[in-house]
Amino acid sequence: MPSLIQTDGLTKTYQLGEVTVNALQGVSVTIERGSFVAIMGASGSGKSTLMNLLGCLDRPTSGRYLLDGVPVEGLDRDQLAEIRNQKIGFVFQNFNLLPRMSAMENVQLPLLYSSDEGKDADERAKRVLALVGLAGREHSLPTQLSGGQQQRIAIARALINNPEILLADEPTGQLDSRTSAEIMGMIQQLNRTRGITIVVVTHSDEVARFANRIITFRDGRIVDDRKEQTLPVQIVEASSSSSPMEVSR
Amino acid sequence: MKHLISSMRIAFRALKVNKLRSALTMLGIVIGVAAVIATAAIGSGAKQRIQQQIASIGSNTIIILPGSLTSSGLRMGTGNAVTLSESDARELPAQCPDIALAVPVVRGGAQIVYESNNWATMIYGSTPRFLEVRELTVGEGAPFSQQDVDSANKVALLGKTVVTNLFGDVDPVGQSIRIKNVPFTVVGVLDPKGQSPTGQDQDDVILLPISTAKRKVIGIKSANADAVDSIMMQAKSGNQIQAAQDAATALLRQRHHLAPSEDDDFSIRNMEEIFAAQEASSRIMSIMLAAVASVSLIVGGIGIMNIMLVSVRERTREIGLRQAVGAKTRDILTQFLVEAVTLSIVGGCAGVVLGIAASAVVSRLASWNTVVSLGAVFLAVFFSALVGISFGYYPARKAAYLDPIEALRSE
Numbered sequence: 155m156p157s158l159i160q161t162d163g164l165t166k167t168y169q170l171g172e173v174t175v176n177a178l179q180g181v182s183v184t185i186e187r188g189s190f191v192a193i194m195g196a197s198g199s200g201k202s203t204l205m206n207l208l209g210c211l212d213r214p215t216s217g218r219y220l221l222d223g224v225p226v227e228g229l230d231r232d233q234l235a236e237i238r239n240q241k242i243g244f245v246f247q248n249f250n251l252l253p254r255m256s257a258m259e260n261v262q263l264p265l266l267y268s269s270d271e272g273k274d275a276d277e278r279a280k281r282v283l284a285l286v287g288l289a290g291r292e293h294s295l296p297t298q299l300s301g302g303q304q305q306r307i308a309i310a311r312a313l314i315n316n317p318e319i320l321l322a323d324e325p326t327g328q329l330d331s332r333t334s335a336e337i338m339g340m341i342q343q344l345n346r347t348r349g350i351t352i353v354v355v356t357h358s359d360e361v362a363r364f365a366n367r368i369i370t371f372r373d374g375r376i377v378d379d380r381k382e383q384t385l386p387v388q389i390v391e392a393s394s395s396s397s398p399m400e401v402s403r
Numbered sequence: 404m405k406h407l408i409s410s411m412r413i414a415f416r417a418l419k420v421n422k423l424r425s426a427l428t429m430l431g432i433v434i435g436v437a438a439v440i441a442t443a444a445i446g447s448g449a450k451q452r453i454q455q456q457i458a459s460i461g462s463n464t465i466i467i468l469p470g471s472l473t474s475s476g477l478r479m480g481t482g483n484a485v486t487l488s489e490s491d492a493r494e495l496p497a498q499c500p501d502i503a504l505a506v507p508v509v510r511g512g513a514q515i516v517y518e519s520n521n522w523a524t525m526i527y528g529s530t531p532r533f534l535e536v537r538e539l540t541v542g543e544g545a546p547f548s549q550q551d552v553d554s555a556n557k558v559a560l561l562g563k564t565v566v567t568n569l570f571g572d573v574d575p576v577g578q579s580i581r582i583k584n585v586p587f588t589v590v591g592v593l594d595p596k597g598q599s600p601t602g603q604d605q606d607d608v609i610l611l612p613i614s615t616a617k618r619k620v621i622g623i624k625s626a627n628a629d630a631v632d633s634i635m636m637q638a639k640s641g642n643q644i645q646a647a648q649d650a651a652t653a654l655l656r657q658r659h660h661l662a663p664s665e666d667d668d669f670s671i672r673n674m675e676e677i678f679a680a681q682e683a684s685s686r687i688m689s690i691m692l693a694a695v696a697s698v699s700l701i702v703g704g705i706g707i708m709n710i711m712l713v714s715v716r717e718r719t720r721e722i723g724l725r726q727a728v729g730a731k732t733r734d735i736l737t738q739f740l741v742e743a744v745t746l747s748i749v750g751g752c753a754g755v756v757l758g759i760a761a762s763a764v765v766s767r768l769a770s771w772n773t774v775v776s777l778g779a780v781f782l783a784v785f786f787s788a789l790v791g792i793s794f795g796y797y798p799a800r801k802a803a804y805l806d807p808i809e810a811l812r813s814e
Contacts, residue, residue, distance in 0.1 A: 212808055235731045235732075236729065236731070244728065250727075252724070254416060263724075264728040266730075267729035267734055315729075
């Protein structure tokens with residue numbers, strides 16, 4: 155079985171007016187199925203650019219990207235959309251929920267664009283909402299919920315199509331530290347119990363500590379790549395509290 | 404299909420968020436469609452009325468009037484000469500196969516007296532076949548006969564208006580009336596016909612045998628005792644009208660001994676000709692109103708495009724998110740197109756309702772006929788959908804081809 159993510163010499167160059175920005179300068183990285191990777195680095199280091207490429211939101215200027223053994227660097231807009239829909243779940247810093255839709259409808263959004271037309275959509279949405287601890291809040295609007303709860307909806311939305319990989323861009327950027335720990339704990343549980351590959355972009359060490367591999371970027375290049383055995387073991391606060399994960403299983 | 408339904412749900416929700424804005428955006432379409440509907444209704448109402456009026460005179464009817472009389476270089480206008488005669492009327496159907504009927508008509512006005520009531524009305528003298536040419540029927544009593552004409556009997560057929568004004572509730576059949584002091588017996592009452600195309604009350608008439616009318620009421624023209632004021636004839640069918648006219652012209656020229664260099668001493672008109680002008684003017688009116696309406700539709704379309712562009716900009720992040728979770732180009736395009744079309748169709752439907760209401764108001768206030776046709780309604784809704792698609796396409800395309808990263812990053 156191929157590695158889930160395998161990139162070879164990815165570069166990304168932007169043209170900002172007269173200035174050419176080399177956001178990525180030859181990134182080769184392999185991420186195995188079931189791993190939990192944190193990508194760190196200062197702003198402008200290229201970590202978000204890599205995230206966009208990994209998430210099939212953007213195409214590299216050059217280099218190869220094999221996702222689940224499939225080269226995606228040459229695919230067109232709609233083929234990339236299909237891959238995002240089926241294989242990738244996104245979690246954003248600002249949650250990106252649609253404010254006038256209920257939790258349920260927000261979670262079902264990816265199903266709208268699935269080729270299976272979202273069979274038993276309600277049941278699936280209820281299941282993932284229960285998984286993130288929001289059973290009973292299906293009909294709440296995002297504005298009626300706390301930031302932590304909103305991010306849980308976003309995570310449920312990312313999970314509804316059973317993606318291979320969860321990409322989280324500063325998922326706790328707008329949350330207080332306690333809620334951050336809860337959310338990261340939940341993400342960690344998803345990784346451990348369901349085997350979902352997680353890639354988190356963050357500049358916070360607190361967040362990165364939940365991962366079992368930390369990749370550090372500077373100036374569009376990987377400058378550090380540390381695996382689990384060298385990381386301090388993190389026992390999650392959230393897992394000791396009444397984590398919804400156990401309830402759902 | 405399911406896609407379309409969910410797109411429509413999304414569209415309705417998006418439009419509901421900005422109710423006032425959506426309503427104002429629709430206004431252009433509403434007004435445009437309402438104008439189209441009302442125009443079409445008034446136009447086809449007018450056409451229908453003209454057709455009814457033509458039918459009320461009698462279909463395929465042709466009128467022959469005497470030519471103008473020239474007296475010491477003074478031309479007196481159509482109808483003043485005494486060139487047409489009862490024998491012309493007799494010969495026309497006999498000689499021309501395209502002519503079904505022809506009847507001589509004399510005309511005059513007189514005061515009618517019944518007991519203590521009196522009434523001024525138009526008097527026609529003709530033969531019993533006049534009823535056929537004009538497509539008149541006798542409701543109460545019976546028409547007079549050729550026998551009555553031959554022996555100049557003093558019998559009269561009354562129009563409904565005359566009956567109402569002279570008799571009130573009394574049954575007029577068998578009663579005696581006086582016309583210019585001559586007693587006449589009422590033998591029948593004509594069924595009502597309503598207004599003529601020129602606005603005359605066609606029921607305000609009395610019909611007498613032509614012989615009696617000439618001798619006792621209207622008077623015999625000294626120049627020619629056989630002269631009549633007009634001849635009404637009926638072509639055998641609608642498409643024989645022209646042939647009948649040509650044949651009548653040829654026959655009358657021959658009978659009146661006109662040299663080829665001489666002008667006709669009579670004029671022939673048919674009903675279609677008379678009302679063609681009326682129809683043409685109402686058609687021009689319709690075209691002008693339709694032009695105004697289509698300008699309004701275009702303006703409405705521009706309004707929709709404008710608001711859709713604003714909407715795309717406001718919802719850029721939503722678009723980015725939808726793209727991130729897998730929306731394809733087509734999905735976004737459909738979503739915004741459906742939204743634009745929803746705007747325009749809802750506006751179109753509101754316009755249809757408003758247009759029908761406006762037509763009803765017009766027909767009530769101006770007492771014009773209005774006919775709202777299903778075809779016009781469908782056409783209007785179809786055109787508003789078309790406006791939605793054509794003016795919604797550019798903003799929708801713009802949304803569909805947004806860069807997902809840029810879109811997600813936007814505020």
